[in-house]
């Protein structure tokens with residue numbers, strides 16, 4: 194089961210796009226989408242049942258036939274930096290509120306060898322308003338004058354929300370992908386504003402840089418959290434409450450008074 198389902202040995206090279214796709218952008222889109230469909234097991238359920246949504250579908254590019262989870266694919270031959278350009282800002286904000294945003298797949302490929310090099314999934318529950326950045330409206334001289342797009346700001350997402358599927362052409366074992374996916378799944382059942390606090394405390398814990406840490410080390414993020422939540426007058430108690438919630442959800446454990454440990458290795 195394990196060997197058969199794993200991505201090791203599955204080809205990273207893309208099949209040629211059919212000749213009727215004339216533009217380079219269309220060809221790249223077709224090739225990358227087909228490759229993902231053939232290569233990727235659904236990170237949510239582990240089944241190899243991804244199918245393509247209709248081209249005009251408003252949300253997402255793929256849907257898993259087994260668990261109905263949706264994924265939106267962004268591909269680039271240039272490595273993604275801190276920000277990824279996405280669609281309309283207004284639509285993205287609406288999606289967050291409606292909670293029907295898809296999970297985000299980021300694929301980098303090598304244009305010379307026409308093969309995948311890096312693939313990452315950002316589970317949808319890591320999408321909070323502060324990672325969606327409003328871009329400047331398009332200039333009046335352009336065809337879509339006034340249209341406002343958005344950026345996804347990757348470095349505002351904790352490492353645990355950036356799950357590596359393929360790095361430098363080496364796939365992550367599927368068991369590890371599933372473990373990382375399951376580890377933060379509880380965020381889905383948390384309301385958007387409560388999720389923001391949990392995610393900020395997760396980031397504060399990651400910033401400490403080692404899996405065992407003390408409450409005082411988390412308190413080092415107090416000033417930063419106060420800036421993010423200026424109306425909260427009880428940042429320290431709020432931090433303790435988030436740590437308790439993260440413990441209850443199995444994300445970390447309490448060792449002794451004021452000492453904690455992350456339960457799984459960081460994914461970076």
Ligand SMILES: [Zn+2]
Pocket residue numbers: 235236237238239240257258259260261262
């Ligand atoms: Zn699935």
